[in-house]
Amino acid sequence: MKGKYVELTSDFVHPYRNQGGFDMIxxxxxxxETPEQFKQAEETVTKLDLDGLFVIGGDDSNTNACLLAEHFTAKNMKTRVIGCPKTIDGDLKSKEVPASFGFDTACKIYSEMIGNVMIDARSTGKYYHFVRLMGRAASHITLECSLQTHPNITIIGEEVFEKKLTLKNVTDxxxxxICxxxxxxxxYGVILVPEGLIDFIPEVQELISELNEVLAQGNVDEExxxxxxxxxxxxxxxxxxxxxxxxxxxxxxxxHGNVQVAKIxxxxxxxxxxETELDK
Incomplete structure (x- = not known):
């Protein structure tokens, strides 16, 4: 939308070839969302004379791709928009795309780390380790790592939501x-937790919804x-x-209007x- 771009020449790409991450661009x-943003995107692809536009990312990015594709079609523009699933959360899949790239690598690396933590826990014999794994709106990474490492406890966000568990239920x-x-x-032991767990708990979802309204109205005061x-x-x-x-x-x-669960x-x-319950 801002018209910022680089040409991906062979020399430009070479230092990044066969490496992970997305630090190249x-x-x-x-x-x-707004008409102005659609207009900016329209002007940029027209200026660059693009035949195609690849949007690489997760569910939000591919939603953008869908909206742009519909907008460009309505304007009879030649630019075709292609959405490419890229999310290590593993929450974009279909018959044609069994797993988005990044998911397998992330799970293997995390599982190796979890395995090391499990060995450490057993070696000391006196600590419980809580391991938080990526997954804002899906617990696929947590589930896969659990299957690979067999920890003592695994909390799956979707299961918490389906069973309508409260924070106290999960804590108990x-x-x-542990007892x-x-x-x-x-x-000792190891407990796996998805980063988006708090967003799966129905009572917390309602709380976040109400907090969103309060924040949107700017009514937060120190008192x-x-x-x-x-x-x-x-x-x-x-x-x-x-x-x-x-x-x-x-x-x-x-x-995107989401609670920044990575910061929670x-x-x-x-x-x-x-700890509070155990002290009782």
């Missing part, structure tokens, strides 16, 4: 497993009067969370809640 987080489950293992002399805009049950959930998580839930949303320390939240 970097990554963008723009979301195409972890505490029960059962302690009875057998095992005071906490804004909390009156929350429903009674929602406020109880908010105040049940550790202070650090409350603050992180109030952070600015990403360009889910594992620390669970650790604090589990």
């Amino acid at each position: 970097c990554s963008g987080r723009d979301k195409i 489950y972890i505490v029960d497993v 059962k293992r302690a009875e057998n002399g095992y005071n 906490g009067l804004w909390k009156k805009n929350l429903k009674e049950e929602t406020l109880k959930i908010f105040e049940f969370l550790p202070q650090t998580i409350q603050e992180q839930l109030m952070l600015e949303r990403d360009p 320390e889910t594992k620390k939240m669970l650790i604090q809640m589990v």
Whole structure:
């Protein structure tokens, strides 16, 4: 949309060939929504005389690709838009695309690291390790790493959502497993958690929805009067969370309007809640 581009010549690409990452042309987080943005995209591809436009990325990027394709078609433009699934979360798949590239590599690397943590946990015999894995809206990486490493506990976001589990339900489950293992002399273990777990819990989803409205209206004040805009049950959930998580839930949303789950320390939240229950 901004008309920034580089020509991918052989000399330009050569230093990056056969390497992972996307630092060659970097990554963008723009979301195409307004008429002005569509107009900018239209002007850019016309100026560059593009026959085709590849959009490489996850679900949000491919949504952009779809919207651009429809817009260009409506304008009878020659530019064809192709969406290429690229997400290590593994949440873009079909019969033709069983796995988007990046998923397999990420799972293997993470699994090796988790395996090392598991050996360390067994060696010391006195620690529980909470491992947070990527996956904002899908737990595919967490599930695959669990199948490869067999940790003591794996929390799957989709399962939490389907069973309508609360934060307390999840906490109690972890505490029960830790206590059962302690009875057998095992005071150590590894617990896998998807980074987007907090976004899968129905009661937290409602909380985030209400917080989004509060933030959009700009009614947040240091005295906490804004909390009156929350429903009674929602406020109880908010105040049940550790202070650090409350603050992180109030952070600015990403360009797509999503809570920045990568900045929410889910594992620390669970650790604090589990510690509180164990102390009882």
